[in-house]
Amino acid sequence: MDVAVGIVAQRDNERAQELTESLVGALADERDGVDLVVDEATGRAVDATAVPVDAMAGRDLVVSIGGDGTLLFVAREVGSTPILGVNLGEVGFLNAVSPENALAVAVPLVERLRRGDELEGRALDRLRATGDDGWSLEPALNEIVVHGPRRGHGGGATIEIRVAGNRYAESHVDGVLVSTPTGSTAYNLSEGGPLVHPTTDALVVTQMAASDSMPPLVVSPETELTLSVSDAETAFVISDGRNRRELEPPVTISVSLADDPVTLVGPRTNFFRGLEKLE
Missing domain, CATH: 3.40.50.10330 (Probable inorganic polyphosphate/atp-NAD kinase; domain 1)
Structure with a gap:
């Protein structure tokens, strides 16, 4: 053939x-x-x-x-x-x-x-970030990152992390990163997240320079994750460091497995x- x-x-x-x-x-x-x-x-x-x-x-x-x-x-x-x-x-x-x-x-x-x-x-697995008003980013093989106007002093935002509807953390942060096992060795690792063996069925949620930090959290891939951003003039959601969307807080982003x-x-x-x- x-x-x-x-x-x-x-x-x-x-x-x-x-x-x-x-x-x-x-x-x-x-x-x-x-x-x-x-x-x-x-x-x-x-x-x-x-x-x-x-x-x-x-x-x-x-x-x-x-x-x-x-x-x-x-x-x-x-x-x-x-x-x-x-x-x-x-x-x-x-x-x-x-x-x-x-x-x-x-x-x-x-x-x-x-x-x-x-x-x-x-x-x-790949991840997809979506917004309440219907937008979505191209799927990410490594990670989805949500952050404030810029990294560093005075550039962060308050981000509340909810896992299956339950609040896990809320803090002023540079950003929050949701990683696949594939991406655990990339940006996630540089932000203090754990290494995840590629055959593991999991996602990792890692805060970036949080003022009131929680340890990185490992969850099932099917877990409903929402990141609510406030206390910032603008914010960004980024897929694999390339595809990005500018947001106007307060805003909530959902992160879930992509279909493909x-x-x-x-x-x-x-x-x-x-x-x-x-x-």
Whole structure:
């Protein structure tokens, strides 16, 4: 059967472009059964059909070549489309495949798809922030952050945290962060939140520089979480550090699981080996 494959390489990364060329060449023998495209930026350097990344949604497989940031970007654009991550970054909690093994992993996956076999994948939960007036942000694979006008002295807000309708904490804070297990090693960790093993079914709620702090709280993913912001002229809600919305307090934000998780295929990363690379 025909297989639709997309490749997204880290922008302005010569090594990523070279690896993309190698993958395109390795799949050339399968070209009769492979509909192969690359992202538009890579298409200017590699001889392959180029399309916007969001046009790869719904393909059988998308290969992300870069760091975890590249995979986060790809996940935002292609939703639940299966992703294989090739790691060119320092840590690589999301990208399990080394550049040296990229061909040895990607080509057999495409061959399996051509045979009509399903790929074994693992679903990673994403979070969605919504407001009472109907707005919502793009889903976050790592975290949702709600904060005041700015970080630091005089820039915070009062944020009340409710868990399943019960008040957990209310304090003047720089912000509040809700993290998935995937994101526990990122912003959450830098704010004093716990490390969460990626197979754990949980979310983490962490206050940021609270005047009257409570410990970070681990809850079930299905838990209803609301963050009510007051005592500030403006506030922001941010998804994975990229998509943001400005708010006018008082305002309440709900954080819940998104309907469409990210699907990773291929080998699993070694969580504990990744921890060794953290500074």
